[in-house]
Amino acid sequence: MILKENVFPIGEIVKPHGVNGEMTFSFTTDIFDTEDIDFMIIEIQGIFVPFYIDEYRFKSGSTGMIKFEGIQSDEQARAFSGLTLYVQKKYLDKVEAEEIELDYFVGFLLIDEVSGEIGLITEVDQTTENTLLVIDRKDEDELLIPFGLDYIQAVDHKKKTISVKLPEGLLDL
Secondary structure: OEOHHHEEEEEEEEEEOOOOOOEEEEEOOOHHHHOOOOEEEEEEOOEEEEEEEEEEEEOOOOEEEEEEOOOOOHHHHHOOOOOEEEEEHHHHHHOOHHHOOHHHHOOOEEEEOOOEEEEEEEEEEOOOOOOEEEEEOOOOOOEEEEOOOOOEEEEEOOOOEEEEOOOOOHHHO
16 A cells, blocks of 8 residues: 655656547656666555556656557547646655745655754745745644745755754844
8 A cells, every 4th residue: 555654755746648548647756767677656545546647758858648558539638637746755855945835845854953852843834925935833823934945954855854043133032
């Protein structure tokens, strides 16, 4: 059985393309082109199901066409519209941090180089111009920290921690 904690999102099925089961998809990383990945994982009714790749090709830097084994018609492909594509976490080390969807980091512990453990990321707020990490600080009020790749020093996917060097005074606001 494939568990959610063992996968990470890399894109989404947009819509069917043609009548033979091919689908248009968007992606945040082309890891499946640089690594030997035989299948994508799709969550269907709460179950993570592997779908073996028959063929794929890129249309642009963020979209492509994919065909899974066993999907032969437009009707079958239509059922995949809007579903998220996942791959196994074992490929995370091959993916650049900026290519990972930010919601992946919910549940990670944020640790500052100077202040130490800040708290658990409970949400990623992308509704404002600046993306914010919502941090649960146990006995204190939640904290909003602007997300910036410049702050990140290291990400440990196994321990679910993000080490950062936050600008001086940011935690005092």
